[in-house]
Amino acid sequence: MAESYRRSQWSHGLFILPYLCFFLVLLVFPLFWGMWLSLHKADLFGPGRFVGLTNYTRVLADPVFLQALRNTIIFVAVSVPALVVIGLFLALALNRTTRATSFFRGLFFSSSVLSVTIVTLIWRFVFIPGDGLLAVLFKQVGLTPISFLSTSGWSLFSVGAATVWWCIGLPMMLFLAALQQVPQDLYEAAALDNASGWRVLTRITLPSIARTIVLVTIIQIVLQFQLFGQAQLMTNGGPSGTSRPLVMYIYEVGFVRWDIGRGAAASQILFLIILVAAMAQYIVSSRKTEA
Amino acid sequence: MREPEVTYKPESLTASRPLLWGAAVLSLIMMAPVAWLVGLSIKSNQDLMMGTDSVFRFPYTLVNYLNILHSSQVFGWLLNSVIVATGHTLGVLVLSSLAGYGFARLEFPFRRTVFVIVLFGLAVPEQAVIIARHQMFSWLNLHNTYLGLMLPGFSSAFGVFLMTQFFRAIPKDIDEAALLDNASQFRIFWKIMLPLTLPAQATLGIFTFLGAWNDYWWPLISATRKEMYTLTIGIASSQTNFAQSEGLGFLAAQAVFASLPAIIVYLIFQRHIVTAVSGGAVK
Numbered sequence: 001m002a003e004s005y006r007r008s009q010w011s012h013g014l015f016i017l018p019y020l021c022f023f024l025v026l027l028v029f030p031l032f033w034g035m036w037l038s039l040h041k042a043d044l045f046g047p048g049r050f051v052g053l054t055n056y057t058r059v060l061a062d063p064v065f066l067q068a069l070r071n072t073i074i075f076v077a078v079s080v081p082a083l084v085v086i087g088l089f090l091a092l093a094l095n096r097t098t099r100a101t102s103f104f105r106g107l108f109f110s111s112s113v114l115s116v117t118i119v120t121l122i123w124r125f126v127f128i129p130g131d132g133l134l135a136v137l138f139k140q141v142g143l144t145p146i147s148f149l150s151t152s153g154w155s156l157f158s159v160g161a162a163t164v165w166w167c168i169g170l171p172m173m174l175f176l177a178a179l180q181q182v183p184q185d186l187y188e189a190a191a192l193d194n195a196s197g198w199r200v201l202t203r204i205t206l207p208s209i210a211r212t213i214v215l216v217t218i219i220q221i222v223l224q225f226q227l228f229g230q231a232q233l234m235t236n237g238g239p240s241g242t243s244r245p246l247v248m249y250i251y252e253v254g255f256v257r258w259d260i261g262r263g264a265a266a267s268q269i270l271f272l273i274i275l276v277a278a279m280a281q282y283i284v285s286s287r288k289t290e291a
Numbered sequence: 292m293r294e295p296e297v298t299y300k301p302e303s304l305t306a307s308r309p310l311l312w313g314a315a316v317l318s319l320i321m322m323a324p325v326a327w328l329v330g331l332s333i334k335s336n337q338d339l340m341m342g343t344d345s346v347f348r349f350p351y352t353l354v355n356y357l358n359i360l361h362s363s364q365v366f367g368w369l370l371n372s373v374i375v376a377t378g379h380t381l382g383v384l385v386l387s388s389l390a391g392y393g394f395a396r397l398e399f400p401f402r403r404t405v406f407v408i409v410l411f412g413l414a415v416p417e418q419a420v421i422i423a424r425h426q427m428f429s430w431l432n433l434h435n436t437y438l439g440l441m442l443p444g445f446s447s448a449f450g451v452f453l454m455t456q457f458f459r460a461i462p463k464d465i466d467e468a469a470l471l472d473n474a475s476q477f478r479i480f481w482k483i484m485l486p487l488t489l490p491a492q493a494t495l496g497i498f499t500f501l502g503a504w505n506d507y508w509w510p511l512i513s514a515t516r517k518e519m520y521t522l523t524i525g526i527a528s529s530q531t532n533f534a535q536s537e538g539l540g541f542l543a544a545q546a547v548f549a550s551l552p553a554i555i556v557y558l559i560f561q562r563h564i565v566t567a568v569s570g571g572a573v574k
């Protein structure tokens with residue numbers, strides 16, 4: 001009886017059939033349809049003339065795209081290290097179980113459950129020129145308030161500050177989980193040697209969680225490359241495009257100017273970038289045993 | 292087995308007092324913007340017009356919150372969000388449980404191949420498919436409908452992956468015993484296996500719900516009629532006329548109000564969420 005149950009049967013596939021339908025129709029088909037669209041002059045109603053790689057060459061030659069690419073890279077280069085370093089710091093600080101630390105953990109993760117709309121609203125109240133929290137604080141200490149969101153050079157960093165505030169929970173939790181896995185006997189040996197806290201950190205703790213540090217970094221690169229809502233809602237990409245990220249470029253080309261073919265081409269380029277990072281994540285996470 | 296004689300706490304080497312103070316300082320940065328938001332929300336718009344530093348002074352008022360009660364729009368958006376997020380979550384739970392059971396415990400032709408293809412789905416970001424999806428939904432006239440807002444979430448491979456892992460962890464002899472009683476495959480799934488995965492259902496359910504509740508891009512382009520907005524999109528749309536008409540106090544009260552559902556879910560399920568995040572992801 002149990003034998004027939006283990007035997008391969010087509011009818012067993014019925015369990016995965018419902019999901020598979022949605023998967024094929026809503027993920028696989030749009031993926032290839034998007035690629036097809038990117039090779040056409042397309043609008044809202046469907047693909048028109050076949051244009052080969054023209055959309056791609058036009059996107060890659062578009063100064064707005066290149067600026068968005070540069071903005072995104074700067075954003076990732078600033079926000080990801082901040083998330084990793086602060087997340088690691090918090091994990092080290094909160095790596096014990098007391099009432100206070102579990103409160104702090106809960107607090108630092110709480111912002112992650114908010115929607116991008118709420119987060120940006122909160123941070124716009126902080127940044128409003130003249131009336132924001134920062135402006136009020138600046139005035140208290142006699143400084144001239146800065147218009148953070150409308151000054152190029154500040155706008156992207158303001159978006160970054162809100163993003164770090166929003167996303168810090170996940171890296172902290174992942175690091176905390178990794179710290180729990182560090183073998184106790186390493187610490188015991190260190191205690192016998194009377195090693196200083198700093199030496200324990202640099203010789204034992206950090207090397208033991210090196211793989212997690214790499215993983216968290218890659219996960220955050222993938223996530224932060226997809227920056228969209230924060231920039232759109234806080235600065236609308238401005239001033240003069242200095243905080244417009246790649247995804248916002250796709251949104252504007254595809255859903256505001258309705259140049260579907262070009263938007264699809266830009267989204268394939270982004271997909272390629274993310275795919276490379278995701279593959280790196282897969283390679284790192286499949287090398288399990290090394291510590 | 293060797294029992295260490297000294298009860299030794301490895302944490303004490305990493306979590307020292309200065310680090311904890313550092314975390315306390317960061318927690319102030321964490322809370323200050325929220326305190327500011329709440330402060331603004333309990334000031335009348337007239338007071339705020341005179342200068343927002345009036346937040347630090349009396350009088351305070353709940354008039355902004357009362358005004359939310361009068362604006363029917365926000366409640367309509369709230370209802371939309373509840374419908375969409377609930378439907379999205381139920382759909383994901385049903386589809387992922389069935390598929391997870393199939394992949395983990397049954398054998399059928401091409402099982403491995405199909406599973407690997409589904410896993411590739413994990414690597415496809417929303418941006419890569421959203422333009423084509425939007426076009427498909429236009430053809431099918433699904434924009435500005437609840438179904439149209441829920442459906443894209445059903446294709447997510449994450450739930451299938453998670454449920455497959457959970458079903459795999461259940462010992463084999465449990466369903467083999469049931470098979471001896473001649474139970475049908477679906478009965479075994481429904482009566483025996485599914486109850487065992489309740490913790491996993493809860494985890495997947497909470498995360499799917501929060502994700503759907505907070506989803507931004509898809510409802511932004513799919514729900515273009517104001518009465519079909521989800522709460523997330525509705526609040527975003529009232530942000531565009533920031534610092535005018537309705538006033539800062541009202542906007543702040545709206546933000547506090549709109550964040551409550553997610554915060555409540557978080558407070559209720561905090562332990563569950565924390566275990567899931569720290570347990571699942573690093574393996």
